[in-house]
Amino acid sequence: MLIMRHELLLIVITVILLIVEIFLPDSQKRKIILPAILLMTCVTVVGFLPETPGILFGGMYQSTQLSMMLKNILNIGVLIIFIQSVDWLKQEQNKQKISEFFLLMLSTLIGMNYMISAGDFLMFYIGLELATIPVAALAAWERMKEKSAEAGVKLIFISALSSGILLYGLSMIYGTTGTMYFADIAPLITGAPLQVLAFIFFFAGMAFKISLVPFHLWTADVYEGAPVNVTSYLSVISKGAAVFIFTIILYTVFAKIAVMWSEVLYVITILTITIGNLFAMRQQNLKRFLAFSSIAQAGFILLGIIGQSQLGMTTVIYFALVYIFSNLGAFGVVGIISNRTGKENINDYDGLYRTNPNLSLVMMLALFSLAGIPPLAGFFGKFFLFTAAAKQGYYILVLIALVNTIISLYYYLLVIKAMLLNNSDQPIAAFKSDGYTRLGLLLCVAGMVIIGFASSVYEMVYHLSYGLF
Amino acid sequence: MSILTLFIIIPVLTVIGILLSKNHMQVKWVAVVGMSLQLLSAISLIFLYLAQRKAGNMAEVLFVQDYVWYQTLNIHFYVGVDGVSVAMIGLTALVVFAGIFASWDIVDLPREFFTSLILLATGVFGFFICLDLFTMFLFYELAVIPMYLLIGIWGSGPRHYSAMKLTLMLMGGSAFILLGIIGIYFNSAPNGGPLTFDLIRISKEHIPLNVQLFLFPFLFVGFGVLGAMFPFHTWSPDGHASAPTAVSMLHAGVLMKLGGYGCYRVAVFLLPDAAHQLGWIFLILATIGVIYGALGAIWQKDLKYINAYSSVSHCALVLFAILMFNQTAMNGAIMQMISHGIMTALFFALIGMIYGRTHTRFINEMGGLMKVMPFLAVAYVIAGLASLGLPGFSGFVAEMTIFVGAFQNVDTFHRVATIIAASSIVVTAVYVLRVVGILLLGKIKNEHFEVLPDARWYDKISVVALIFGITLIGVAPLWLSDMISQGLGPIVHRLIAAAPLLIK
Amino acid sequence: MIDFSYTIWILLIPLFMFVVVGLFGNRFKPIVSGIAGTSGLFVMWVLSLVTAYKYFFVLEKAADGSFQKLLAVNIRWLNLTDKLHIDMGVLLDPISIMMLIVITTVSFMVHLYSIGYMDGEKGFMRFFATLSLFSFSMLGLVVATNIFQMYIFWELVGVSSYLLIGFYYTKDSAVSASKKAFIVTRFADLGFLIGILMLSFSAGTFDFLSLTDIHGPAMSSGSGVMFLGLSTMTWSMIFIFMGGAGKSAMFPLHIWLPDAMEGPTPVSALIHAATMVVAGVYLVARLFPIYALKAPVALDVVMYVGAFSSIFAAVIACTQFDIKRVLAYSTMSQIGMMMFALGVSGYGGHEGLGYMASMFHLFTHAFFKALLFLAAGAIIHAVHSNVMNDMGGLRKHLPITHATFLIACLAIAGIPPLAGFFSKDEILAAGHEKSLMLYWVEMIVSGLTAFYMFRLYYSIFWGKDQHYHHTPHEASWTMTVPLMFLAVGALLAGLIPFSMFVSSDRMPFMSHIELGIAIPAVLVGLFGIILATIFYRKETTIPDQVFNALGGFSRAAYRKFYIDEVYLFITKKIIFNYVSRPIAWFDRHVVDGAMNGVAYVTNETSERMKRFQSGQLQQYALVLVSGVVLLTLLFTYLWTN
């Protein structure tokens, strides 16, 4: 029963918040913030308690040490996002909808948890949709803004389309194997043309979630239109969850056609990294910029997946963890600044260091971590990814990826240049960010710095992961 | 707990101290104290090392210390030094020490400046003491990145452009290096056993030839970029021209040495067979670089450009010597690194001081400075003479060792290359004397300069420290060259094993 | 066996002087540094005289009765290969001791002289510091135990000469002259270096003892043909001679010497007349066994270059008006004779007459040429000009200078029994044995020498007074004493039985004056003097007539045969404009352009690609779907067959 601990706890606190929301008078809505965060903290902490893995619903739901760790990672991410969004939620136009934010977020998180520990495509599908649909609502959060609504539309429609395609793939898998359980499907995957087709449809569906080229075009618009915290959620949590389950399914269900999907990944990786970087180079709006950078990062993650080994899976998870902290750091800074000043363009950041040194310091660290500069965790993550890919002998792929790191370094440096090098006549005025934001950013920085040095994190991940051979 | 760890701990503590200190005076003094300690520990390291050797400790590397870091990937924090790295550490400590004093006038964001400066130094020290490819690479990148901020924020001229160009080119190089390192890692145990990044262990193995041939160009070019190898040197003139004084000093003095050291320690040491088969290509490039840089310097009008091009020439000489694959030449290469490090640091320090007074770096706008600022002028002449390889200064020792060593290769190709490279000493004389003549001697062109002050105490400290360095090596080179050649033993044996016909 | 290790002090004293005076000189009154330097030189002078006495008269000879070569001091300085290593030390043998005496004597005199001459100059201290640096490096050069030590001090000599020529650093001419001197000699030194590299590689040692040991392994090495049918040894010797030619201002590397006269006159006397410029001769003499026995071709090169330079310089000297330049060219011509003498010499016994003669001439020449320069310095000091036309009738005003100058002129003209006569006679004798043609060339040279020296003498001391700002007067005793001392040297130095001490194989032998050679030589000399007397004793128009009569030739000679112009063309035009400038351009635009080009292209691609994202939902969907379709087609194709 406690096997499903994460999900149940989340459901519980969702319900609690719902009830509180109902009985809370309009003027007092803000009171819900603190309890929400505290509850989430509890869930996160409890999530770390040891627990014996097990199976429920005849294998539809399977909980393993790995899946628990993944859920914990997601919990941490969501917690940080909660903390970071406080400043934004307290704003006037949001004060009616504060609890909705938490409710929607939590429900998507529940969806992801189910998705991650799915043992069956049905469970996986439900989790997937549960993780997607509320996000569309969140993206369309700001009713008064066309951009926000537009983002919502783009997200929901493209996701509907892609899930349609994915389902079509699933139906073919069902047709060829006659079952939806991962365990039963795996041996029946023979690489028959219909299954290949099925795999590609499935892949397209997932590629949309992870926003790989050419399924990425929605990303930038949605990221730009949605509120910053939702964007960070999209770029980190839902992408992370999708990557996890994608890896798991590839390594378990489609293990037998690894040769084939690694070829697909090979092509897609090159496309994603290169095109993502090229798009990112000339962006002005920081949210779009980070959107494309996150596309490129997703491409790097594929390097790990293509590694196909235990090392590969480890690096994928490890990098995702690092990426959560780094990206949340960056988005945290962007968020607080856009809340306070409404400025989201790179050249608005000119001379930021002179006025808000600490914020720009965090931003710099985050970007360096994304660019993979030592001694920040991003460096280790990237290095291990390359190692994983090279282990399979994909030296050319690694070389291309390495060349791309230079491009990415270039555009990350552009932001740093704006903040530290440029001097502007009207820089963003100095302001004092509230405690929550500071806490959030502090957590991110701690993550970026510690995870790299503390090899134990990596070792733990390694021992829980598994590979193909 | 070996002494080597100090070289990481001290800078880190210094950085913390700087971040905690109140005003910019305090910042400077913290930096001074930290780097003086660093210098002291470097000197004591040299003495300890010599003592150990005298005591007959013939281990390949001394002061070893080994922590497992990443179990599964077999990454260690593994430090240890041989004669070569000891020499390089001494160089770094000296240059950094001088650099702190040379940047005494920094007023804009001093805390950030010294922090990045010392971070850079940390990277360099780490690179020199580490024997584990992964950690080496980590420190390597750590050393490169602060450059961007240092040039971009405190630089002059087209600083944004130069900083970006420099960073991207160097990181491009390090991307190649990364590929090479990973490649070596996966071939580090050709006959079974766990894969390793351990440089010494790998050097005992024999990596398959085809792998070597694939990896060597990446590693050599990757490090060569930082070593200003023609045609990948163009970051250096712009970078130097835009960088603030201390940064030029550290950059030309120390950072560019990482390239040469890497070529020697990683590319040639671990991939000797490939080095033998492909060496000639890079030898040609290096030879071109030597003469090309020198000739390029003649035409320049900006002091820093002149010096940058001469650095290109001198550093090319380092690669040239490394590619001669014999004990003497390599010994010369290391000594050339050290000598050029100190000498060019001295140059940049002086240029910075002169620029700080005259606010121009164009030699045609200056003249007769000997009358105005005799101390700086004499120091500049000394630096110039050192750079054109005058006996009594380090440059001569290094160059002669290189040429004699290079001439030990019997075949015409190497001989011709040697003679071409040697002819650079004339060209060097030409541009050095040209600058001295126009800049220091003659009449004072601009009467505003007549009232300029001479060196102040902190200028003097940094200048004298560096001059002492070059003169010491120039007058009594024996201890240094012996220390280095002890360190060179293994690599030379490896190279001879790779190509039996080489003369040692 | 006597212990000579104290000789190291002959090196250490000036070094010490240099360091102390250089660093702390400005703490005291200028004169202190002058006195310190002079006294230091005095000590060295005494030391070297003592050494010479002990070496020649006390020290017992080697088994075969030759003077032995001994290493007084030898310290390991640097290890290169397992065979090659650089030492620092003191090598004593006849020529090195001879040089010790020459250098310390002249240097001592010059120091003493300079106290008066440089009095009141700013940079007095700097002058003496550099002077002691020079003495140190020059002595280090002559006592070098191995060729690399020689090269090291060779470079140091070069730089101290650079510093002294550029002493008046605010004068642009001085600056450029010093630069020229350094770069030209540096270029020559490149040859020297390459020579050393070849020699040391084939012989496997730098050490003079083993290099010049005629039975040693070094002698038998490097005989294989290397290039153009000449052996490695020959080539290395030719290259090494290139270095010597550079220092000794042999054609075509002589161009720096006349300009070097920009330096203070004492410097010209010491460096550019007596000591440094003969370093090349000394170098060849030092390696003479190899030249004579292993590389005769190289020795011929030495001979021809020497002969040509001597005649070439002598001709130019006749046409110059700046007295110091005349002296400079005469120096060049005399050194040419020394080289010639080495070139014609053979090895051992009476064969080695030329060797002995050359050393002998080096010895005597040091005295009278130094004397000439110092006297010229006294004159310039008195007249404040160094152009002949501003002078005349000075013999009344400067009696001592006049007398000494005359002695020097007679000496250099080879009039018995003065020093020049003996040495020059030996040279001619040696030349006569080797080749008659060159013998006559040298005859002409000695005639010309006599001519231009007396041209100089007359136009300075005779003729009518020019209108001087203030009547010229003798300088202080510190300047006149050296003159007189050197004059004595110029008178008597020739009487030394030189061949008893210095010979190619260090074996004493008797050399005697052959009247068949001596008489014509003296006659030629006298003829030159008489000619000069006719031309310049009084103001006449004969010189101009002759000058014009010779037409183009004399004009060319006056313009020094346009060698400077050629050099200027090569360096300024070719190297600077057609090599360095294009390289700089290439670097900026091609190499760097490539790098920037990459960046530019990437940026542009990105700019163009951005346009794809039209913001149209359905276009996104289209891309998505077509992505699926393409993947499907591609991989179903790939995998299903």
Add this chain to the structure above:
Amino acid sequence: MFEGVPLQWFLITGTIMFFVGIYGFLVRKNLITILMSTELILNSVNINFVAFNKILYPTHLEGMFFAVFIIAVAAAEASVAIAIIINIYRRLINIDVEKMNEMKY
């Protein structure tokens, strides 16, 4: 009642519906119509599932369940979508998909 109808017919129907849906999604301008096309796609999937289940694997009912869930989820999706569409309609008084290109490049 369906005995004798071969599987292919169902699959062909499903496939046609699928592509019709995709076509509609790509060309129709009205958001509601686009939403309906997505429903078409989902229903084609349903047909597949049901058909496979009924004809190939009649023992278990997995396909059926899947179809049921798809219908449910589609309903949820549609509701959210329509909510957003209404919001759009409030902002700019039409629901033409081509008008929604404020964010691009």
